[in-house]
Amino acid sequence: MSMSLQFHAFAGNPLRPKLPISHDPFSPSAALEALNARILDTTLSSSLSPSFKVLPFRNGKPLASSSTAGSGGSPPIWHLGWIELEDFRGMLGNTGAQLSGESMVYLGLSAEDDAVLWAIDVSAKAPEFGGELELGFVELRTLMVATDWEDLKATGDLAIAGHAKALLEWHNASRFCGHCGEKTVPVEAGRRKKCSNDSCKKRIYPRLDPVVIMLVIDRENDLVLLGKRPKHVYQLWSCLSGFTEPGESLEEAVRRETWEETGIEVGEVVYHSSQPWPVGPSSIPYQLMVGFFAYAKSLEITVDKNELEDAKWYSREDVRKALASAKYKKAQRTAAAKVEQMCKGVDNNNRSLATDFNVESGEDAPIYVPGPYAIAHHLISSWAFSDQM
Template structure:
């Protein structure tokens, strides 16, 4: 996580690690393997999880519910009033998949989402000759205690907004850049990242589901954009937001002292990560882990144990609704046969080498650099420092390898195995059985 150069900094990193936890998960070795009693991991919500505005859906009669809020929205837009409403509406614009953001500009820059009032959003769009209609807004959630309902809108067609918002020190920023720039120990920042990820996934789903896959008819938003319906009277098929499940697994050898790590051609130099792959129809999660591992590396997997899951809205634009489902997978064979069409390379890495790479990689430095980049973008400064150069040892030499940062589930799969982190440092008792081996 951070650069580990002393026992005090090691303690600090373990403390930060425990912040990432929603649930306690007990990870065990099969009895046929050499002793590795247990690891118990306390993970807080991963990046893009823990969305603070979608924890509960209000009842239909509640003014904060999607349908009630949508009716209020229609009334406000048809009355041409800019008067404040209750609940108050805040709108997050997106342009080509990029959310609007701003920066505090403090000594330690921190980004925030660029929320606009409904009236401000309407005026800005009218200045760009775009008419704001209620169907273009997508319901994101609400906070009744703050009397606020949150919406997202795609403003890609309103090109004039870029300069106008730029004059206010707002900028449309890639979600991946915001992901790296987010201080993962800042609950507010993690919450805003989750909101942005949810909004991007919903808006992209709207963009790619404009027509019914059953009859080809045009689809129309329903329930404030939370679903769509075919407009063909003889069809009227309901369409719901898609989720694309992906298994991601850290494969571990029999002795539990090596992990199988892979490199893809699209990775930056020296970066290694876990294996991953999409789930096939009619396939269980455990079967997908075994199949993908075999197809990509020729390694046969036995027991598969669940770790945690993470929404991942920063994949390709056509697949912003991925759900990463993380596992530990225990190898039954060791010989690697890499599928070069899938991977550039795959190697067994020792626990000590993995721990060393985690200790040397300057994830916090990359986070600060990216936050500064966002700050510069919001202020109109075009040049930014390359992030790939920030995973170096402090001496200035290149680290032999590094892994995705704390914003990725791969990081937590790798670091939890390497450090065998237990709850408060105490190993948990081993469960009597596991369905994962079925």
């Protein structure tokens, strides 16, 4: 059956402020001021309220831990590896590095425990977080697959980690002013940057690259067009997608990308939903997937082999078979076990998830489609079960 979620993976961040920043008693600027005061006063205890917690990242991977679930053979449950500020300062001190508020980005205030949450990139500092804590740096994509997508706490943590990764990657990619070439410095607790050149002072804001993703539908014959990307998981078929170009609307991008990749002409384009996607390629690490239904005006497929390995029309029955939830539960269990191994230091080689999916998916289904963590899944399932709503 089609799965109905409150929001897509990486959306629904529970730390998003409910008030405008001008009315927020714990704005980024106020949070940074409090953080700097806490860092400078080494006599302060972590028992003071509010507490400050840090989520370290190494090479784009958040620190995570794993715990065995309850009875019933449920898979392990991963958790973000929050470190109390005082503990983190001690770990960092062992590397000879100094902690400062400017090296961290503000994530928000946790309503769960009134903790002020921060993220930091420790790729160059490399403190040790292992030992009895059983913590490890895990690819965000692995955590994504390992997440129980029906667990609001787990999907909330995934959204926090995605937001933090996007901010840190943006900081790494915007170290110099694009206008004058001088170094940039963080402002507003890492939410913005500005040029350090007094004659420039250009302000720089995080931006998402919009990607259109579309399910192309043949209304007359009740079919959908799915494509297979080169080097992707065996028999994994998904929606078409592509980047918008300057001076182009989203609807125009849908029509152009569909035509370029498959030779199919699209008429009507209908918006479905959108999803932040912080697990794209390293060259484009933070994207916004904008999903559409696109209705075909032609049916003959001409595949651009530079973009797709293949593209085919599939019936509603074919798609429903591909959406059998057992396959995705198996993939989720495999990824969850992998996270547990990595946090225990058993497996740190980060093998390809594609390999795990192939081995663990079990039944020899004719096709597979992306799991419920991807907007493509919900575009496909919305159409597949639209006659049952």
